[in-house]
Amino acid sequence: MVRYRVRGGNALRGTAFIQGAKNAVLPMIGAALLAAKGRTVLRNVPIIEDVRRAVELAEAIGAKVELHEAERTLVIDASTLSSPVLPARIARRFRGSVLFVPALLHRLGEAVIEGVGGCNLGSRNLDFHYLGYKRLGAAVVEEDTVIRVKTSGFTGAKLYLDTPSHTGTENLIMAAVLGRGTTVIENAALEPEVLDVIDMLTRMGAKISGGGTGFITVEGVEELAAVEHTVMPDRLDAGVFAMAAAVTGGEVNLVGAELDHLGVVRYKLEQMGVEFASHGAVLHVRRDRPLRPINVITDTYPGFATDLQSPIMTVACLADGASYIHERIFDGRFALASELNKMGANIEVTENRAVVHGPTPLKGTQVTAHDLRSGIALVLAGLIAEGETVIESGYLIDRGHSYLAERMQALGADVVQEISPS
Ligand SMILES: CC(=O)N[C@H]1[C@@H](OP(=O)(O)OP(=O)(O)OC[C@H]2O[C@@H](n3ccc(=O)[nH]c3=O)[C@H](O)[C@@H]2O)O[C@H](CO)[C@@H](O)[C@@H]1O
Numbered sequence: 001m002v003r004y005r006v007r008g009g010n011a012l013r014g015t016a017f018i019q020g021a022k023n024a025v026l027p028m029i030g031a032a033l034l035a036a037k038g039r040t041v042l043r044n045v046p047i048i049e050d051v052r053r054a055v056e057l058a059e060a061i062g063a064k065v066e067l068h069e070a071e072r073t074l075v076i077d078a079s080t081l082s083s084p085v086l087p088a089r090i091a092r093r094f095r096g097s098v099l100f101v102p103a104l105l106h107r108l109g110e111a112v113i114e115g116v117g118g119c120n121l122g123s124r125n126l127d128f129h130y131l132g133y134k135r136l137g138a139a140v141v142e143e144d145t146v147i148r149v150k151t152s153g154f155t156g157a158k159l160y161l162d163t164p165s166h167t168g169t170e171n172l173i174m175a176a177v178l179g180r181g182t183t184v185i186e187n188a189a190l191e192p193e194v195l196d197v198i199d200m201l202t203r204m205g206a207k208i209s210g211g212g213t214g215f216i217t218v219e220g221v222e223e224l225a226a227v228e229h230t231v232m233p234d235r236l237d238a239g240v241f242a243m244a245a246a247v248t249g250g251e252v253n254l255v256g257a258e259l260d261h262l263g264v265v266r267y268k269l270e271q272m273g274v275e276f277a278s279h280g281a282v283l284h285v286r287r288d289r290p291l292r293p294i295n296v297i298t299d300t301y302p303g304f305a306t307d308l309q310s311p312i313m314t315v316a317c318l319a320d321g322a323s324y325i326h327e328r329i330f331d332g333r334f335a336l337a338s339e340l341n342k343m344g345a346n347i348e349v350t351e352n353r354a355v356v357h358g359p360t361p362l363k364g365t366q367v368t369a370h371d372l373r374s375g376i377a378l379v380l381a382g383l384i385a386e387g388e389t390v391i392e393s394g395y396l397i398d399r400g401h402s403y404l405a406e407r408m409q410a411l412g413a414d415v416v417q418e419i420s421p422s
């Protein structure tokens, strides 16, 4: 059992190093498995639980993987891929497991999906993935809780997504890259992580155009080579550290953070009174005035990232007036509200809308992280609460944020990770 203990009251000051992006490295591990020869080297890998699960899953299907934690480097040899089964005991622990399917289909002609994990945010369908595989020439059979996908080779087709799914776009691109002929994907996701994955696949030899336009064309190629690639910075980690400075009235330098990747999140924080200044690869963030309330509507990139909706709910608890939050991506992403209310917040939730009545002083208590981002949002609440906040399960936070306690402590925060036998 992992828990975080946070004692509030310190304004954060100093330098934080932004980790590599979870939502880029996971599809990149899936992409590395497409290379039948050679060794892929991924740099700037975040040392998070999801990466550890991805390593276990890659090993379970026969790849040889080395995770060099101190060097934040993964070395992947996928030439030995041998099993099409994505075992439930690993795959159900993280969402990124779904990104291994295209490589299994190309390399072994079959993928057996015993389950897919990820944050519990309401319905998280995969129909766009399966419909896409079918249009490209696969058979998809559902047997109880197991889904079997089989193909004797993909042929290019015209695909569309009802909404621009992040992993859906990545998976259909990875399905098309080694297919015969041309595939067009309409209404594709625009997230920076998707573009970084396209960049890596392109260097592997894939022919992909239109990334970032919503309309992607893929010309199939015969084979892909193993390459070295540096994972982009994690915009969600950067957003969280910016909000940690915001809630505590602090001033931090975020090394490696890209202001452009924050999209609308940047403008919403500025409206609240947070200041940003880019100095090359260092993003300076500070807040030295009362926070103003805000309206947030989550959307796909460059809209307000749903993964930062929970953290900004904590920031809104400090704002002088009522903030409105409309969650449009997931139908069950407000479990945080009742946890913040236990700490003294005043948040009303009606379906997918929340009103945060600020400012309310927060008091430390025992709270539950229902998912990764509600967990980190409770850490932010702990930073400004009176007394001690204890957050369980810390594992969910560790799924997506590396060395959290150490990086917070370097800024002067009192955050401790505690591991005890469960
Ligand atoms: C590993 C990873 O990259 N995770 C991210 C990814 O998740 P993920 O890729 O799972 O999220 P999607 O973009 O696919 O899902 C967004 C919405 O589309 C719906 N949908 C999606 C696919 C599908 O086939 N059918 C369907 O209806 C989902 O139910 C959900 O309501 O994007 C999310 C939205 O930015 C982020 O919160 C996650 O951090």
Ligand SMILES: C=C(OP(=O)(O)O)C(=O)O
Binding pocket: 094, 095, 096, 117, 118, 119, 120, 121, 307, 372, 373, 400
């Ligand atoms: C929803 C998230 O992740 P996943 O898709 O991996 O569950 C997240 O990172 O907030």
